[in-house]
Structure formats: C-alpha cells, structure tokens
Amino acid sequence: MKKDKKELPRRQFIANMSKVGALGFIGSMLPVSANAAAIETFTARPSEGHIFLTKPYLQVPSPDSMTIRWVTNKLCYSWLEYGEGNNLDKKMHQVTDGLVNAHNRINSVTLQNLKPNTAYSYRVVSKEITSFQPYSLKYGETITSDTYSFTTPKENPEEVSWLIMNDIHDRPHSIPHLLKLNGDEAFDYVFFNGDIFDYQEDEKQIIDHMLNPCTESFASTKPFLFVRGNHETRGKYARELKNYFSTKGDKGYYAYEWGPVFTVVLDTGEDKPDNHQVYGGIVGFDDYRKEQRKWAEEVMRSKAFKKAKFRVVMMHIPHFHSDEEHGTMHCRQLFAPLFDRYKVDIVLSGHTHTYGVHPPTTDHSYPIIIGGGPKEGNRTLIKVKADMKSLNVSMLKDDGTEVGKYFINSKR
Incomplete structure (x- = not known):
C-alpha cells in the first residue's frame, strides 16, 4: 500500500528518516524525484493509525541473552516488558552511547543477563513520537503487542x-x-x-x-x-x-x-x-x-x-x-x-x-x-x-x- 504523503510533509519526513536505518540513504541532497521514488517504497501507512507492521521476532539466542525485533509504522520510543514465567515485571530498552534508541521504526532490544534454560514472557511497547525538537519531546499513541514467551538455551546442552x-x-x-x-x-x-x-x-x-x-x-x-x-x-x-x-x-x-x-x-x-x-x-x-x-x-x-x-x-x-x-x-x-x-x-x-x-x-x-x-x-x-x-x-x-x-x- 502506498503512503499518503500529505500526512507527513516531505521535509519533515526526510529529516526524520535521517535516523531510521531502513531509509537512511534518503537525504535532502537528493533531487525531489529521487526522494519521491524512495518514499513510495516506504511501508509506514500512517493513515491506518499507529500500528505494528510485524509481530516481534527472536534473533541471536544464547543461554543468557535474546534479541527481539519488530517494526512499527511510526517513529517511536520503544521498549520491552518481560519477566520469568508469566511475569512482565521488568522493562528493557536499548541504549547506544548513552542515548536510548528512539525516533525509529525498526526496533531491536537485546535482553541481557538472562538465566539459561528458563522460560520468559515478553511483550513489546511502542510510543509514537509526534514532535522531536532539541528541548521538547512530544508523544502520541502507545501500542502494545500480545504477550509471547521463549525459553533460553541451556548453558551446556548435550x-x-x-x-x-x-x-x-x-x-x-x-x-x-x-x-x-x-x-x-x-x-x-x-x-x-x-x-x-x-x-x-x-x-x-x-x-x-x-x-x-x-x-x-x-x-x-x-x-x-x-x-x-x-x-x-x-x-x-x-x-x-x-x-x-x-x-x-x-x-x-x-x-x-x-x-x-x-x-x-x-x-x-x-x-x-x-x-x-x-x-x-x-x-x-x-x-x-x-x-x-x-x-x-x-x-x-x-x-x-x-x-x-x-x-x-x-x-x-x-x-x-x-x-x-x-x-x-x-x-x-x-x-x-x-x-x-x-x-x-x-x-x-x-x-x-x-x-x-x-x-x-x-x-x-x-x-x-x-x-x-x-x-x-x-x-x-x-x-x-x-x-x-x-x-x-x-x-x-x-x-x-x-x-x-x-x-x-x-x-x-
């Protein structure tokens, strides 16, 4: 489905995308026609409201860690809620060089210090960022996924x-x-x-x-x-x-x-x-x-x-x-x-x-x-x-x- 470009002005969109890995190649130095062609490949569909474009998916398993990825249709601050068994009593977001990963759509959070061979429940949460100014951050709608579970590998499985x-x-x-x-x-x-x-x-x-x-x-x-x-x-x-x-x-x-x-x-x-x-x-x-x-x-x-x-x-x-x-x-x-x-x-x-x-x-x-x-x-x-x-x-x-x-x- 094509994105309705009227819902996000081109200049604002290009500025926002400078921090988005999926469209990091789009820059204001490109001609208008090239920018428009790139935008046509964008899956965001903001006219549908704030939604998950994917359910969370698991990557890079180890006995003490697991990476969870997911994609949203709007620029967000996102995190994980998780815990042992059926609990969701812990929160984790990704931090890079002192900055919490935010204002992005392609999300990745790695849970560390997990217990081997242990069942965990988790869900992902994404809060829309509607305005990201140097000294003013404004949020919009928050969406939360269903709850899922995984089990970490054993420490030394046979x-x-x-x-x-x-x-x-x-x-x-x-x-x-x-x-x-x-x-x-x-x-x-x-x-x-x-x-x-x-x-x-x-x-x-x-x-x-x-x-x-x-x-x-x-x-x-x-x-x-x-x-x-x-x-x-x-x-x-x-x-x-x-x-x-x-x-x-x-x-x-x-x-x-x-x-x-x-x-x-x-x-x-x-x-x-x-x-x-x-x-x-x-x-x-x-x-x-x-x-x-x-x-x-x-x-x-x-x-x-x-x-x-x-x-x-x-x-x-x-x-x-x-x-x-x-x-x-x-x-x-x-x-x-x-x-x-x-x-x-x-x-x-x-x-x-x-x-x-x-x-x-x-x-x-x-x-x-x-x-x-x-x-x-x-x-x-x-x-x-x-x-x-x-x-x-x-x-x-x-x-x-x-x-x-x-x-x-x-x-x-």
Missing part, C-alpha cells in the same frame, strides 16, 4: 536440533508449509540459508514475504538465523536488508556454538564476477569472500572449534556439485582447502534448486547437503539433530517424503 529452509524466492506460503512438515517434533531454531527473496525491492517485501510468515508460524516464540544468498544482494533495497536482522557481531558472516555443534556461517555473495555488467560497478564480493576466508581460518584455529563434537558450515552457494560460475569457483578456491585442513564434518547449502546428498569424495573429505526449491514438488525442509555421539540430517520434500539423509558419528 543436544541441539534445527530446521533449514533455502531458496524460497518470494513464495511466502512456502515458509509455513515447509515448517509443518516437522510436525510436533521439538526444534531449537530455524536457519534460512539464502535466497529467501528474488531481489530486494522495498520494506514491504521483507515484511510480507519473510517476517510476517515467520512470526505467524514460529518466530515470536522460536528464534531464526539468516544468511544471504546471491539473490539477496540484488535490487535497490539490498543495502537496507541487514537492518531487519541481527547476527552475532552484526556481520553477514558469523559463527556460533550450540551444544555439541560449532557452526561457521559464510556469506558466499554473488555468483557472477564483480565486473559483470549487471552490477554496474557497485559490488565487491571477491574481497568480501577473501575477508571471510581470513576470518574463517582464525575461527577454525580456535580451541572451541577444535574441541567441538561436530564442525558444521552453512553457506548458500555450494562450492562443489553446483556450477562453474565465478562465485562458485572462488568459494572453492578459498574455502575448500580450509574445510579439508580443519576437518569440517559437513557443509549445508542451497542455490542449485536441485536437492541432493553428496558423500565425501576425492574433491571434498566431508559430505555436502544441498536443499531444493523453490517450485512446488522441489521444495525441501532439512532437519538436523545432534548429540554428543552423532549428527543426523534428514531432508524432506514438500510432500513429506524423505529424499535424503546422512549420519555422522563424532570423531572427537
């Missing part, structure tokens, strides 16, 4: 399970459909392994095609993690995508431990060369992948990685059993030697739209599991379970039939 979706390609109905294939089985989190979108057009696309399907299915009570695929690097809104997700260290690539599994997440970037004409000279993925290679080797040299029962890599583009595009071959050149040298146990990927289980070969000493998608009959849900002795992978096609599996015994 098992972990997660679900993987990839290559949804702007088919939001696929998210709840694939999740239902898991039935009533418990899981700790969901991982989106790239190409959830075809390209990044605007905020509405992110909300309607991913965030809302996730919160309607699970994401207000179970966390999800995300890494870009090559399609998330495309489109005029691609540079704003990171504002809607949290990762460890706020990087596109990251690593985390959960029980017996140490996971390295790589952002494999685009599949074509940086100088390809379709990119117009405004990408630099070769250097970005080299940066990740250096970082990944440091991580793999760590004691935590070496002692982990299982060493897992999540990356959208598989460096084998894919194609011979530049991105694939560059990933092979940079990462394949690392994976062999530091004895990675398994690589989980997507990208090819052809699901498959590829056991170790002379090219790679570890299995590579590739999820399918995006069309009906080819979509997959990958289920991973690990304990101190074994790691099991099961891949289900969208009709519920198992189309792949792999079993690994711990070597450490």
Whole structure:
C-alpha cells in the first residue's frame, strides 16, 4: 500500500528518516524525484493509525541473552516488558552511547543477563513520537503487542536440533508449509540459508514475504538465523536488508556454538564476477569472500572449534556439485582447502534448486547437503539433530517424503 504523503510533509519526513536505518540513504541532497521514488517504497501507512507492521521476532539466542525485533509504522520510543514465567515485571530498552534508541521504526532490544534454560514472557511497547525538537519531546499513541514467551538455551546442552529452509524466492506460503512438515517434533531454531527473496525491492517485501510468515508460524516464540544468498544482494533495497536482522557481531558472516555443534556461517555473495555488467560497478564480493576466508581460518584455529563434537558450515552457494560460475569457483578456491585442513564434518547449502546428498569424495573429505526449491514438488525442509555421539540430517520434500539423509558419528 502506498503512503499518503500529505500526512507527513516531505521535509519533515526526510529529516526524520535521517535516523531510521531502513531509509537512511534518503537525504535532502537528493533531487525531489529521487526522494519521491524512495518514499513510495516506504511501508509506514500512517493513515491506518499507529500500528505494528510485524509481530516481534527472536534473533541471536544464547543461554543468557535474546534479541527481539519488530517494526512499527511510526517513529517511536520503544521498549520491552518481560519477566520469568508469566511475569512482565521488568522493562528493557536499548541504549547506544548513552542515548536510548528512539525516533525509529525498526526496533531491536537485546535482553541481557538472562538465566539459561528458563522460560520468559515478553511483550513489546511502542510510543509514537509526534514532535522531536532539541528541548521538547512530544508523544502520541502507545501500542502494545500480545504477550509471547521463549525459553533460553541451556548453558551446556548435550543436544541441539534445527530446521533449514533455502531458496524460497518470494513464495511466502512456502515458509509455513515447509515448517509443518516437522510436525510436533521439538526444534531449537530455524536457519534460512539464502535466497529467501528474488531481489530486494522495498520494506514491504521483507515484511510480507519473510517476517510476517515467520512470526505467524514460529518466530515470536522460536528464534531464526539468516544468511544471504546471491539473490539477496540484488535490487535497490539490498543495502537496507541487514537492518531487519541481527547476527552475532552484526556481520553477514558469523559463527556460533550450540551444544555439541560449532557452526561457521559464510556469506558466499554473488555468483557472477564483480565486473559483470549487471552490477554496474557497485559490488565487491571477491574481497568480501577473501575477508571471510581470513576470518574463517582464525575461527577454525580456535580451541572451541577444535574441541567441538561436530564442525558444521552453512553457506548458500555450494562450492562443489553446483556450477562453474565465478562465485562458485572462488568459494572453492578459498574455502575448500580450509574445510579439508580443519576437518569440517559437513557443509549445508542451497542455490542449485536441485536437492541432493553428496558423500565425501576425492574433491571434498566431508559430505555436502544441498536443499531444493523453490517450485512446488522441489521444495525441501532439512532437519538436523545432534548429540554428543552423532549428527543426523534428514531432508524432506514438500510432500513429506524423505529424499535424503546422512549420519555422522563424532570423531572427537
């Protein structure tokens, strides 16, 4: 839905947006036509009153912390009310360099000093800011979400399970459909392994095609993690995508431990060369992948990685059993030697739209599991379970039939 620009004068809107991550690129130096085009992509819809554009969704889980995100349609001061069990007796807002985060729409609050393996209730609250002058702050309507709950991970769990979706390609109905294939089985989190979108057009696309399907299915009570695929690097809104997700260290690539599994997440970037004409000279993925290679080797040299029962890599583009595009071959050149040298146990990927289980070969000493998608009959849900002795992978096609599996015994 298009925003009624009469409800917020253009000059005031541009000034306000200087502090909003989602539209931080809009500036008063742009020509009027460019500003108008950018405003057309804004999802705010102030004519509908003050509303939440998303339910809260959980990010970056750990035994003692949890990040909660949500999006409002008006500039606000926002906070969390939370507590153990059914209580909502505590309040938390985010503070950066002494300033409480406010006058924004894309909200993120990280709860710290939580207890491991403990159930918490929470709700989000957003108070509209109607006037933000240097020495005068005026508030409008306050909105409050429903109450939700989550449970923090154990301190040193002996098992972990997660679900993987990839290559949804702007088919939001696929998210709840694939999740239902898991039935009533418990899981700790969901991982989106790239190409959830075809390209990044605007905020509405992110909300309607991913965030809302996730919160309607699970994401207000179970966390999800995300890494870009090559399609998330495309489109005029691609540079704003990171504002809607949290990762460890706020990087596109990251690593985390959960029980017996140490996971390295790589952002494999685009599949074509940086100088390809379709990119117009405004990408630099070769250097970005080299940066990740250096970082990944440091991580793999760590004691935590070496002692982990299982060493897992999540990356959208598989460096084998894919194609011979530049991105694939560059990933092979940079990462394949690392994976062999530091004895990675398994690589989980997507990208090819052809699901498959590829056991170790002379090219790679570890299995590579590739999820399918995006069309009906080819979509997959990958289920991973690990304990101190074994790691099991099961891949289900969208009709519920198992189309792949792999079993690994711990070597450490």
